[in-house]
Amino acid sequence: DSGVTQTPKHLITATGQRVTLRCSPRSGDLSVYWYQQSLDQGLQFLIQYYNGEERAKGNILERFSAQQFPDLHSELNLSSLELGDSALYFCASSPRTSGSYNEQFFGPGTRLTVL
Amino acid sequence: AQKITQTQPGMFVQEKEAVTLDCTYDTSDQSYGLFWYKQPSSGEMIFLIYQGSYDEQNATEGRYSLNFQKARKSANLVISASQLGDSAMYFCAMREADTGNQFYFGTGTSLTVIP
Numbered sequence: 001d002s003g004v005t006q007t008p009k010h011l012i013t014a015t016g017q018r019v020t021l022r023c024s025p026r027s028g029d030l031s032v033y034w035y036q037q038s039l040d041q042g043l044q045f046l047i048q049y050y051n052g053e054e055r056a057k058g059n060i061l062e063r064f065s066a067q068q069f070p071d072l073h074s075e076l077n078l079s080s081l082e083l084g085d086s087a088l089y090f091c092a093s094s095p096r097t098s099g100s101y102n103e104q105f106f107g108p109g110t111r112l113t114v115l
Numbered sequence: 116a117q118k119i120t121q122t123q124p125g126m127f128v129q130e131k132e133a134v135t136l137d138c139t140y141d142t143s144d145q146s147y148g149l150f151w152y153k154q155p156s157s158g159e160m161i162f163l164i165y166q167g168s169y170d171e172q173n174a175t176e177g178r179y180s181l182n183f184q185k186a187r188k189s190a191n192l193v194i195s196a197s198q199l200g201d202s203a204m205y206f207c208a209m210r211e212a213d214t215g216n217q218f219y220f221g222t223g224t225s226l227t228v229i230p
Binding site for chain 1: 158162206217218219
């Protein structure tokens with residue numbers, strides 16, 4: 001158990017809908033990262049927050065947004081869902097935001113299926 | 116250019132034998148970190164081992180060791196005495212300390228341990 005929690009574990013929804021994925025980092029970790037893992041794309045970095053502020057942006061679509069709250073939990077919002085958004089969404093946390101040694105601890109993931 | 120390249124989509128190894136999973140990386144940063152993660156069929160991402168760019172000795176963690184060849188920009192994972200539970204996807208990742216906060220992941224290698 002990494003100490004990172006993600007809810008829900010599974011989510012099934014329809015095209016055009018909006019969903020919210022939730023992540024609670026390990027106690028004391030200030031950085032939260034979101035990743036999308038699909039079969040054909042591998043593990044893609046989406047976005048990073050550090051202590052409530054956006055720090056890095058990867059291949060995140062405009063239909064997706066995220067935020068980190070004062071209690072450090074984070075939410076990833078996916079809207080106007082398409083079939084291709086079906087994937088495993090990981091949240092990871094780390095204590096720091098910079099430096100080469102910045103081990104990330106991954107949550108169990110949320111499996112999103114868009115029908 | 117790909118930041119992380121894993122050229123072996125699938126590997127097989129006999130139980131109790133050693134296996135090397137290849138990883139090459141591309142960076143112009145002087146300070147960076149290299150990571151290996153294991154993803155079993157259950158889906159969670161498990162941190163295995165870390166190597167910093169300034170570390171002179173190869174990292175070891177139990178049966179895992181990282182064969183770091185800086186000049187060749189390679190960071191191969193060596194698993195000794197393979198066990199059936201080692202069957203999983205293995206991802207190599209890099210974090211550049213000088214530029215940005217992203218983690219870059221390779222496409223992964225699927226390892227199957229044969230009894």
